[in-house]
Amino acid sequence: MLWACILLPQLALDTVLRGRDDADAPLVLLAGPAQRRVLQAVNGAAAALGLRAGQTLTAARALAEGFTCVEVEPARIEQVQQLLAAWAYRFSAQVSLHYPRALLLEVGSSLQLFGPWSRFEARLREELQALGLRHRIVLASNPVAARMLANGHDGLALTCPEQTRAALANMPLDRVGLPTEAAQALSRMGLHRLAQVQALPRDAVARRFAASVQLHLDHLFGLRALGLDFYQPPDRFESRLELNFDVESHQALLFPLRRLLNDLAAFLAGRDCGVQRFELHLEHVEGPDTVLKVGLLAAEREPAMLFELARGRLEPLRIAAPVRTLRLLAEDLPAFVPQHRALFDPRAQQAQPWEQLRERLRARLGDEAVKSLCAAADHRPEHAWQTAEQGAASGLVVIPGSRPGWLLSQAQALPESGVHWLGKAERIESGWWDGGDVRRDYYRIETRDGLRGWAYRDLAQPGPLWLQGWFA
Structure with a gap:
């Protein structure tokens, strides 16, 4: 078996940035108690102002001004992690969220379908980039080793246990997942690399440290299998995106709408299904939600097409009050049957299949404007x-x-x-x-x-x- 670990080192910050259309503006994430607010993460523009993670908010405001502060939202981070698991389920039936900010997937059985690892890895990176998530990817012979090697490597591909053990031997002890107390004790003993700990007698390690230390080392070197809970995709899709400010125009809703529909498309691809009906809820500051229902005549999952259809329904809508949040709900998820095309399709690149043109016309002109013709039992x-x-x-x-x-x-x-x-x-x-x-x-x-x-x-x-x- 071969395991890939996709580590998301800036998941909390990326979760916020991917929902904003001003991602290049200075922005910091805040955490900690109200009496001592601390910068948990900063984007590139904020770092250019001299701000760093770990600074107090008071010190940051003394150094610079004009940056935006956003609270860390664990619920949104968990939502993105579930979306990533659904996306990865497209490539492997064994996907795990065992570690925070990381995704484990067994890819050994997928290489015959998706090609050699170099091509497979390039595809993963391209799609993660489209989702707006920075990442590091490592391939190893067991999931624990893949996760720990991702702490110090990116792009490392180890296809056998011997290569995995050799790479682990050079890892610093503070980056292989050992308990902090155990790593510090080993450091005081003059041990700084995992190879030095590996050379110690097992019984000596067992006498000096808790059983969890030896168990973790066995998992790390593949001597024992780690029990993982594998992801099972849900039967519905729901995503909620809070806006930066109260929105009163259709144009300002298009960026977050595109992000939500891209997430929906990634979810559908992971479940190998399409969507035939979905609802867009415009949550206002006051009053009931405005619900925009989008229905298709056949299941689809192309993000560009879904966006155009939703946009066509949204633009004629009168926004009664400022919109604070967008919520997308899709429960009708039938099987998706791709269109059959000839190997040498003579159709021009600009031409559209009839099904897509039909849905665009219905979105622009209304459901009643597009009809079918059927034969009746009459000679006239x-x-x-x-x-x-x-x-x-x-x-x-x-x-x-x-x-x-x-x-x-x-x-x-x-x-x-x-x-x-x-x-x-x-x-x-x-x-x-x-x-x-x-x-x-x-x-x-x-x-x-x-x-x-x-x-x-x-x-x-x-x-x-x-x-x-x-x-x-």
Whole structure:
């Protein structure tokens, strides 16, 4: 087995920055009691002002001004960790959140699917970057070793136990997860590297230290397996994002909306499903939430498409009061069936599949503006095609090419000069029961321009040739 550890050293700070559209502005995270507020983390712009993690807020304000303070929110950090586990579940069925700020996943069985480790690692890094999370990745032969090696390495790939033990031997004792008291005691004994502790007799270590120390060393070197609880994805997605300020315009909601939908897409990819309906809750400072419901005719999970659909529904909405928080809820998560395409698809890059175009039109124009056509049991052409709800099925089977694909709303008189007749007439007599009786002879015709149409002569009222529709 091979285990990858994805360490997120700035998870608390990244959790805040990924939800802000001013990530380049000076920002610090605050922790500690009210009487002694301490800077837990600072972004690059705040560090440029001379601010450092561990400083008190009083000292920071004495050094600089103009930086934003944000409280550490453990609930939001846990939400991002659960999202990451759902994302990683796409690559491995054994995903664990055993360690804080880290993700463990067994990847040995995934290499045949995702390619060699170098390609697999590059894909992980690319998607983590898109999620807005800084990271370090290490590959080792057991999960504990992968986690501890990530404390001092990034990009290290050890594919066998011998390589893993050799890399562990050079690790400092204060970076391999030993209890603080044990690490300090070993340091006072003149031991600073794990190789020096490994050389000690087991019984000597057992007499001097608690049993948990030897157990951790056994886990570290792969002599004992660590029991891990593996992640199981939930059956619904819910994410909540607090805004920096009260928002009153649609434009200011687009950035957090895109972030929420990117998270939803990552969750859907991990569960290998799509979404057919979701709700966007605009939580106001006062009053009830404004709920925006987005429904699709088929399951989708492409983040750009979901964003465009939600944006199309959001822009016509009147925001009644300032928005403080966005919440996204998705419970209808059916299986996702990707579209089948030919190996050499001749379609232009700018062209859209019909399903995506249909959903964009529904989002922009409204659900009632886009209809389907279905065949009805009536020989009269103007009654044979009827509008229906999208997705509605008709029990009648229409032979392709038997009727024109484009019927005119009103038949038009057609000059007969230059018209070429194709085949014999087809007589239609119908409608006596509803007052719309017709008696017509229909002909397939071709114009001088090569267009093929469907025209008739009215037997009840002799007159000109009437054009009813065009064939594709």
